[in-house]
Amino acid sequence: MTAIHFSAMPTGDAETYWAGGPDAYGLTPERQISDGDGVPCRHCLKTVGKGEAYLVLAYRPFPALQPYAETGPIFLHAEPCERYAAEEIVPPMLESPDYIVRGYGANDRIVYGSGAVTPTGDIPTRAADLLARDDIAYLHVRSARNNCYQCRIDRA
Template sequence: MLIRYIALPTDRVRALCDGALDDYGMPPERRTSNGVGVPCRHCLRNVEAGRDYLILAYRPFPALQPYAETGPIFLHAEPCERALETDVLPDLFRATASYILRGYGYDDRIVYGTGAVTPTHEICNRAHELLRRKDIAYLHMRSAKNNCYQCRIERA
């Protein structure tokens, strides 16, 4: 079974860059990157020093419900190419020691017992293991320190 790492959809990102409100109904905040720790969830690359980025509330779920976490993410303020959907862990994530992987069911609820801080070098194997389960529709990869949404992982 192959997996794929999935960045935010381009149509949603373009709308946010063009002034659409975030998932809290607020306009995204615009800042200038110092080049450190500003991962764009669309191209899955760090926002380079001197380039503007957006901070906004994002809910990676189709509807409000008790498990629909909303949190801060960063995006390049200017258009960037969406990261390819691939089974290779994007380079952006390789410099961090670990992430939370968590499984969600077809009803977009957490599948209890699936969430765990996972060392980066084990993410691919753990994703394969979780996605073999029939009760798991997809995974979220989140920051192990702040629980911020990084990307979605699905079966290819």
């Protein structure tokens, strides 16, 4: 079975937003206070705690603009947090019963037919199976209800 690891938002991206830099739409990230429910930080891959400040911003987890470079809303702790390091296990913020797991080629385009709503507990096996394919370079984990980007999965 192909070894995998879960990758959080790069620290350089997070540092840009913490410093007030513009999001993918050129806007300043919005600052909110968490009610403790459903606010997953894409850098530490933990849920933002109740009463903690977080940023809401448009994020494009692709290196360049192109037709398949999906952009959408994400959350990020408002204060610097440690990047997720336990890359070999399912991140703690993945609390929903299922997620979309979708493959992308080396050209950063969706590999058609690779996306499927996957029960959370089955993500590691599905990811390993997809990453065993030569036409898939990496995967995204996205919300099954809103298609929001959660994290990336790469070969270990």
